[in-house]
Amino acid sequence: MDYNFKEIEQRWHQQWAEQSVYKVSNQSNKPKYYVLDMFPYPSGAGLHVGHPLGYIASDIYSRYKRLQGFNVLHPMGFDAYGLPAEQYAIQTGQHPAVTTEKNIRRYCEQLEKIGFCYDWSREVRTCDPDYYHWTQWAFCQMFAHYYDNHSQSARPISDLVAHFAQHGSEGVDAACTEELSFTPEAWNAMSNTQQQQVLMNYRIAYLADTKVNWCPALGTVLANDEVSEGLSVRGGHPVEQRVMRQWSLRVSAYAQRLLDGLDRIDWTESLKETQRNWIGRSEGAEIEFQVKDSDKHFTIFTTRADTMFGVSFMVLAPESELVGQLTTAGQEADVKAYLEQTKRRTERERIADRQVTGVFSGSYAVNPLTGQDVPIWISDYVLAGYGTGAFMAVPAQDSRDYAFAKHFNLPIIPLIEGCDVSEQSYDAKEGIVCNSPRAELAAQCALNLNGLTVKQAIQATKDYVKANGLGRVKVNYRLRDAIFSRQRYWGEPFPVYYKDGMPYTIPTECLPVRLPEVTQFKPTESGEPPLGNATQWAWDEQQQQVVDNSLIDHQTVFPLELCTMPGFAGSSAYYLRYMDPTNRQQLVSPEANQYWQQVDLYIGGTEHATGHLIYSRFWNKFLYDLHLICQDEPFRKLINQGMIQGRSNFVYRIVGTNTYVSAGLKDQYQTQPIHVDVNIVSNDQLDIDAFRRWMPEYEHAEFILEDGKYICGWAVEKMSKSMFNVVNPDDIVDRYGADTLRLYEMFLGPLEQSKPWDTNGIDGVHRFLRRFWALYDQIDEGQPTAEELKTLHKTLKKVTYDIEHFSFNTSIPAFMICQSELQQLKCHKRAILEPLLIAIAPYAPHIAEELWHRLGHETTICDAQWPEHDEKYLTENSVKYPVQINGKMRFMLELPATADKAAVEAAVLADEQTHKYTQGQQPKKVIVVPGKIVNIVL
């Protein structure tokens, strides 16, 4: 019987669908398990062979868990909003919804072919109004809540309103944009609009003037994680800094909880580390500096409070409000010129050339510890957005301050015993403190740090500063609030309208606010976002519905927000929606959430480490604060699959000719490598006829062969169309079948490792499946022998271990060895082959299902029971002794575990290998460590 994979796979896809084999219920007395893939953005290029890597891994795990008796939720959906569809729309006029729908259908077809066990009845799409209903709803909740630092939780903004009315700002400890101070009388005297302005300072979703990454080419703002080295991640366009009024999410309020939560989840250490760095907690002190001959003062943040005695200048960010206040008349012209100059330099230029630039403000600060004057400078190496936008510079102990001091010839005072600062600063936070204060100042300083370690000195200074009212201990985070507005069409519309210049959210019972139709997808002529082109985009407050723009009167009908939400909005809570995808009343019902709890296993790429995986955790914690969900972390365990890189092939054209020379001979000629489509190359051998047909220019190509073959060169590059190295999984499925593709992708190497796609080994995997198939040709009902049982249970043990540890790559050799051993034993026994079939089912579900039915089963193999291995077939009752002659390790000898010292010694001396090595010499001594080693001394 031939292994006709095409027929088998087609038949089972159909059967599985007809019988809803993969449909999952929220009611079950089985324990639950939730396996999730990062849902894809459906791009026009379709899936390439790299996409399914993680999907196959999660599919294997899902099927395994189901066989183990779990009720497994394994859904799939689409992150359907995004830039490419919109840009395509601008170019062609094709509505992004149409393009997206088409791409999704293509993705589904491709996924279907690979045989995943997704419950498609739970599919979500972020662009579906029934889905973004809940994205908008969550936004409304964020608008209606603030973050209370004291209780470390989100609370209704109405609580804050009540507090203001009674106590003013006194006693409020809330995450905010700026610290406000007012009395209850002042609050009560404010107009509604004024009060709204105050509340905006506290809302978790808030509107504020923010310095944003503006990308002129894309016509939109981008989040920090969407920008890399001054260029947009999508498209690589330059990005500049601009101040704009934007929606933001107060992610920074959750910084500490996002950090603490990492200790309670099972993620890789490197991914947690990436998030820790991104959150960037730093403990330090805020210290007040008085401005000399003035009543002005300002605050700086430092992690090196111990270096107060080495401060030789202060630096302000050019954007700081203090610049205007502290610039003296004499320096005004210079400062103005400098500000102009820095404004012109883009972030990219600042990073690229990293020149030392700055200007003196004319003012001096007074060092609170020494009373000495310290000049105040302005420089763009200070970040306005971090700390207070001002700091004290200690050139001896900080390399950036050092470079600045050298450039402007400012004093450098070494503060660590024995450090040499003649060439460079000493940045390490270790050593014994000196010059703190210097001997000549010691009399007038109340604090003396000399002789302390850096750690002790930091603590001593903090204590002193606190006790004397000079400052406070402070923790700063690098994590910024997420900018949430995008000047795009193809995204979730905000459920927001504007009244007296202030935003109000649309009542949640009126959601979703549907994305309006527009005549064109570009920004308007006046530069408004694309939604400015919509004619039906106004809110009637009384009728509670979207109406025509012409009705806007600012009395009862108001304009709606023109921005849309960013890509991460829809992907931040999708895992919750899968639990209860058709619920129209709630994001997720408490019952469904109570049952599924959280994602048990999440598989996806590392590229989301500082984007989606931060936003999702934030979003989840917010919903948790509102008691809407029962887990405060969304993803219990996370595995990062590696990237599949392309393996490009080259032909070598002899320069100036149409002749191509095989890779082994190319050094004899002057050649030029040319990318060739990897799909016409097999095992690095070029299909010459296909090459001639590939492009007209190669029709008359000539070849210089080696051994009658044309061998191509190769290189590992990114998988992309332009390198002609994209491999489509459909082609692999057509040629070898889905089971081969699944097995081969796992066999390629460890899941978490990046590796090039290389079809060179795929035949071996396919051959294995054919031999495996042949095992089931005749079924023998006889009793298995001990040897056969050992082969089976050894394999079951290995495979179970591998799946639990996500080393799917090493399971496949285990199956291969098992198959080969059974073949040698000529074993076709049902008692062996049936459990083996269940064990391979997660990997190769089609072939397993087919053979399962041929074995006479009526129900799907998915509902079989995972065959646990039984140690009793494996127990060796023996111990392996390393045998050494004169201390040199020679061989391993297997002996009964029960053998005592004398028995071991006798057995070793009787062994023929021992004779080989001792060559008949009588041992002087035999040392036996029971259960460990044997050493024969001659």
Place this chain on the structure above:
RNA sequence: GCCCGGAUGGUGAAAUCGGUAGACACGAGGGACUUAAAAUCCCUUGGCCUCGCAGCUGUGCGGGUUCAAGUCCCGCUCCGGGUACCA
């Protein structure tokens, strides 16, 4: 610069607790079957030396611990990823 990974044959890799390194697969070479090819099956395949047996050597480099190190410790080199004027 800082943080995190990694380095094993011609190739992808395995070695789960420190115990015969290179499982398994690809590729290569040889053979069987065949008019021939494909398919299938069998043998060889880290290096050196050797007719062979055997021996020596070998997991990026240099040291160390141990009866025993790919695995543990110290010091480097190179490669990959993340991040960066974060005070």
